[in-house]
Amino acid sequence: MRRCSSRRRRRRKLRLVNLRDEELQRIAQRLGREPSVVELHAFDAAWSEHCSYKSSRRFLRNLPAGGARVLLGPGEDAGILHLGTHDGERYAIVVAHESHNHPSQVVPFEGAATGIGGIVRDVLCMGAEVVAVADPLRFGRCDDLASHQSSVARGVVDGIGAYGNAIGVPNVAGDVYFERGFDENCLVNVVALGILNEKNVIHSYAPKGAEGWQIVLVGKATDPSGFGGASFSSLTLDARDAELNKGAVQVPDPFLKNVLMRASYRVFALLRERKVPAAFKDLGAGGVVGCSAEITAHGGYGARIELDKVNVAVEGMPPEVIAVGETQERMLWVVPPDFVPELLRVYNEEFGLPDVACNARAAVIGEVTAQQRYVLEYRGRVVMDVESEFLTGSIHDDLPYTEKIYHGAAAQELPAVDLEGIFPRVLAHRDVCSREPLYRHYDAVVRGCTVLPRGAADAGVLAPVPGSRLGVALAVAGNPRYGRIDPAYAAEQAVLEAMRRVVAVGAHPIGLTDCLNFGNPRKAEQYGAFVAAVEALARAATELDLPFVSGNVSLYNETSAGNAIPSSPIVACIGSIDDIANVVTPGFKAPGSALLWVGNRELVAGGSVLAELLGVKGTLPNIEYDAERAALAIVRDAIARGVLRACRVVADGGMLTAVARLAFDALAAGRKIGAEIDFGNPLCEAGGFVCEIAAGSGMDVTGTLQIGATIDGPELIVNGTRFDIERLHEIWSQPLAQLYP
Amino acid sequence: MSARIAVPVFPGTNSEDETLRLLRDCGGDAELVHWSQASQMAQFDAFVLSGGFAYEDRIRAGAIAAHDRMMDYVIEATGSGKLVFGICNGAQILLEAGLVPGTGPIRRPTAAFTRNGPAPHFICRHVYMKLAIEPARCAITAALPQDALVPAWAAHAEGRLAATPEHLSEIAAGGHLAFIYANANGIVDPAAIPNGSALGCAGLVNREGNVLAIMPHPERDAWNFNHLDRREGEDVLAPSGGSILFHSFIKALSS
Secondary structure (H helix, E strand, O other), rough: OOOHHHHHHHHHHHHHHOOOHHHHHHHHHHHHHOOHHHHHHHHHHHHOHHOOOOOHHHHHHOOOOOOOEEEEEEEEEEEEEEEEEEEEEEEEEEEEEEOOOOHHHHHHHHHHHHHHHHHHOOOOHHEEEEEEEEEEEOOOOOOOOOOOHHHHHHHHHHHHHHHHHHHHHOEEEEEEEHHHHHHOOOOOEEEEEEEEEHHHOEEEOOOOOOOOOOEEEOOOOOOOOOOHHHHHOOOOOOOHHHHHHHHHHOOOHHHHHHHHHHHHHHHHHHHHHHHHEEEEEEEOOOHHHHHHHHHHHHOOOOOEHHHOOEOOOOOOOHHHHHHHHHOEEEEEEEEOOOHHHHHHHHHHOOHHHHHHHOOOOEEEEEEEOOOOOEEEEEOOOEEEEEEHHHHHHOOOOOOOOOOOOOOOOOOEEEEEOOOOHHHHHHHHHOOOOOOHHOOOOOOOOOOOEEEOOOOOOOOOEEOOOOOOOEEEEEHHHHHHHHHHHHHHHHHHHHHHHHHHHHHHHHOEEEEEEEEEEEOOOOOHHHHHHHHHHHHHHHHHHHHHOOOOOEEEOOOOOOOOOOOOOOOOOEEEEEEEEEOHHHHHHHHHHOOOOOEEOOOEOOOOOOOOOHHHHHHOOOOOOOOOOHHHHHHHHHHHHHHHOOOOEEEEEEOOOOOHHHHHHHHHHHOOOOEEEEEEOOOOOOOOOOOOOEEEHHHHHOOOOOOOEEEEEEEEEEEEEEEEEEEHHHHHHEEEEEOOOOOOO | OEEEEEEOOOOOEHHHHHHHHHHHOOOEEEEEHHHHHHHHHHOOOEEEEOOOOOHHHOOOOOEEEEHHHHHHHHHHHHHHOOOOEEOHHHHHHHHHHOOOOOOOOOOOOOEEEEEOOOOOOOOOEEEEEEEEEHHOOOOOOOOOOOOOEEEEEEOOOHHHHHHHHOHHHHHHHHOEEEEEEEEEOOOHHHHOOOOOHHEEEEEEEOOOOOOOOOOOOOOHHHEHHHHHOOOOOOOOOOOOOOOOHHHHHHHHHHO
């Protein structure tokens, strides 16, 4: 075994390995010797924050993750939720949520593209067909189109589009905010959904009786790209190191992925036909070692891997690069030996991987062992030999954190508002204006099962089972204006907003995922923000009886100056629809309908776009779960009775923005319908829904809920002030058109 | 025996499943043919080339696939009068193979569907294609009404028809301009063109009328649930909208 001399170890430690001294000592102590170079890199990846969740796991345990809908909670590549029944078969939605923040900041196109590539593999590896992606994005200020921030914002969108479009997965949801807190550290979160028959779940661990089964690596030839990626993701970005870190970013190949996905679908069909059990897992952080160690260790096994059998792109790569490099487009199967020829035939012959990308293939690289040791051989020598559990499951950090009260009760009251002057500014605000210039670069309709494409409504909706009336809705939320003020508050609002968005299209919320983007856990205050947000997520999810079935943590999002990003707990909500005929379609339907504002209608402006434009602090709206549940019940009752004609949530830009967007949506469908409203300050954005309720619905709309009515013609009359809807639409449509031509 | 339709799958194709599904929902006897089984192509009576990024759009969209072995069969079928229908990447492949407008030699394209303009980006946008020929001029459109308006989604980075001014005149005068972009009311309007395509071209037909190549995807606005404005009283799972073109194609095969 090639050992590190202490001099070499120090040098490597400084340049490449981010393990801390106490961690190195612990490894040497447990092994009873100095670790080999390969082992050092393997532990560096496995014990990175990115792979091990060492400083977040103890808090994430508190998130509710169970319930009647949950087939699989956090722990494997993705979570699984029961969707519904069609033709006597039970179908489930697979969901995964991740970040690719640091790579995207350094190499925006590749970083974002590989983000989509990775999340798609996570869903695929549960045995599912991938049906949708979503992309919550946070960029710095892009007012200067020539700025670095603008080139990041463009490169990320180009990368997401290039990858998702090519593999043929529609992008149906997402959001974007531009704010100075992300100037040096953008956030690129990605969500993917898959559909499967519940009988066909494939797990990410070797099943019972897997001793002696073969470990088959599938995909792109391993190359030196992405070496040190997991470890890099767990560091604070330093502009001076950006150039150096480029090598840690992987290279996307959506063309190969397209073929890999289709070949894997074929393998799924064969496994079903022949009733062969198997395990399947994505190679992400930690590469061959990370994946093969986990897929075997989580089944209670060990593994013996021959590194020489890994197909490589270039000869002469050091074994540690082959072992932990994070080359994209690779996956790992654990299958019984008699299925191996068939597996190799599908990938290498039927789908001709070696012809699709240079030296891409499926190859047996090792086998599952009963003894729980992880052993790597290279050129006839053992280069790694450790206890599996010690590598994959033993690291945790109990770091100190600060508990803090973030916001007090009342702040300033709102000054009187000149609606005529300010509402157009609200609509043109970077957090409110149309996102179409961005998302029109994404294919929202490939697969032909899109019911509501990106932008058409508050959530994307798909009919994922051909021939069935079942639907699934997906929405994301996470408001950085709240994140700046209070991480816990932002977390609760993210859950509420994501859930409301799904409800607004007529879906029943069934589960959540989260990506927690925070600062440096080694700074007590920044770590404290993370801890407070997780507690708040747990509170909201418990109150609303929704499970978190998968998620991701991205820490060390701070700049070289040591400032954390605004706390960014980003939440996705999945909703089920029993019959897509009942989906709430976009835009006002008819004049003379009642307009209701259902939900929290507090006239306070804390964290709102209005408060920012006026330069006031404002009071944050209260979060009251009883009221929230009551609001949901009203909206769902209106849908059940068939009287809800249109609906949008009240979010960025307030109630009036929601009303205007319902008018814009109608305009896009050729209906010139406006609204007349009389209600307090309509730019407050405490929450809830704006609902168009059919005239003569029988619903009691006479109470305090009603704020006005729809009218004939493209005009918005608000507390006596008149706006031309076509003019407002122009103002709202333009701002991002230059950044995204 | 009904005509058998092949939906060829090249490495990089991504719309084969929904294309197949719609063909079947419209009564077609259709199957996928994978590139590793190219010789099976000989058994089919008609071909529908679906969307995607065959061979990663290297050189130019469709350029490599046009030289794939699978296309030998399609080219031969075209010569014997079989129906060939290409959508998006399928249309690009047919153009690169010289099958539309079909005025030059095989595999020596005379025009291209190339980088969108003015912004050279992928665009995903709902559009309408208006039939710009007599329906019977093309066998695949024969069952459509005059001036038929077909809803569809443009979803491509390379959909702008480009050719020399002389060749564009030839395309227009020769009746090759099968579909043009129009607005929701069927009015031809520059704002309705999503990609800067010359002549407002959304689709081309060959001289013989058996090869049709369209850039937008009617199969993505083809079931009632795909429409943002669903008509009341119609089943959400029923084919509608863009499916009229597929119905016309199937009808041409059975007549």
